[in-house]
Amino acid sequence: MQVRGASADALAALTGELEARLQGGTDAARVGGDLFQVSQLLRGEPGLRRIATDASLEAGPKQELVRQILAGKVDQVALDLVASAVGRRWTASRDLADTVERLSEVATVRTAGDDASRLSDELFEFEQVVAQNPALRDALSDTSRSIDDKTVLVRSLLEGKALEATVTLVQQSLAGTYRTVGAALQSYQKVAAEVAGKSAATVRVAHTLSAADRQRLADVLSAQYGRAIHLNVVVDPSVVGGVRVEIGDDVIDGTVAGRLDDARRKLVS
Known part of the structure; x- marks a missing residue:
């Protein structure tokens, strides 16, 4: 993910906020999952995204709107982070959803704890399996198959053999945020390395x-x-x-x- 200017500043600040909250014993897996769902909501609701990133609007009302929409649906830490994000300036509207998704990736990587190196290895190994297996690559990129169907396939391949963080990130790669599943897995490897x-x-x-x-x-x-x-x-x-x-x-x-x-x-x- 590449962001510039105000968006880069927002990403750095929000990553610091996330790390501080996770050190306090927060459920990183829950936060990561909730942030990923919020990122998908922001992508699917352009009107909400435009309001949330509109620099001409005061931060307070925008943050209150987001809290009303998400209250009771996501973890409090995730809610606080999203509200903080909405209160910041963004170079481009799409950067808000991209940043929230990046925070979800960081939180998920943190669930691996001391197994961060193993997580990186597993993501790399699965990327190689996808690259070398045309049938699997086609199955994961097939737009006629539902995300749920692809998720079942991923779990059948990885569950019990890989870290839960690996399974979660591979499932997130199916959302289509990145150009391909392989590109998503490469990005996750960089995140895992950076977190470590x-x-x-x-x-x-x-x-x-x-x-x-x-x-x-x-x-x-x-x-x-x-x-x-x-x-x-x-x-x-x-x-x-x-x-x-x-x-x-x-x-x-x-x-x-x-x-x-x-x-x-x-x-x-």
């Missing part, structure tokens, strides 16, 4: 890395970027040899194929 104070790196290699090699690579990248790095390793025969690392917009290509391509470009130029 890390950056996510996709590493492409020709053969499986040993635990020692993974740790050495993680240590080198952590030293280079100044923060802990969570590795998502993809075994890709096209790599030929070496390692290709993608961190955000950065690409470190140390593969044989990459060096050959580079040499080819230099010869042509």
Whole structure:
């Protein structure tokens, strides 16, 4: 999710509010679920969204309207966060729903506790399963199938095998907020890494890395970027040899194929 200006400031402030409330023993799973439902409500009701983000209206009446609509339907912490969001300025109307959904993702990631790394791994692994299985990818993207039907499919694949946070986020990926399920899962991995104070790196290699090699690579990248790095390793025969690392917009290509391509470009130029 990319937001700018006032929306970026609002996202940062609201994330801080959420983190503070979660540290007080709030039910993160309930808050995450409620915030996700509110984000879908805001997307489905453009009139409400326009009123909630209208900078010409005073914050108080807008917040009261939201409290009246949501009172008794969502957790008090979720309600307070949404009211706080409505009282802020937004660069674009759609940024409010996007931000509320991002808060739901953060809250859900927090339910994993000490299993944050496992959550990142499971999201990455399911993303790879979807990418490599055309039948599953088509089933999850089929607009003729209901969300409930797809949810049952996801639960049949993951329940009892993955963290509940993983199941929840995969189910949320079906809502269509992101371009594809795969794009949603990639975004969730970044959120999980950020919540854990890390950056996510996709590493492409020709053969499986040993635990020692993974740790050495993680240590080198952590030293280079100044923060802990969570590795998502993809075994890709096209790599030929070496390692290709993608961190955000950065690409470190140390593969044989990459060096050959580079040499080819230099010869042509």
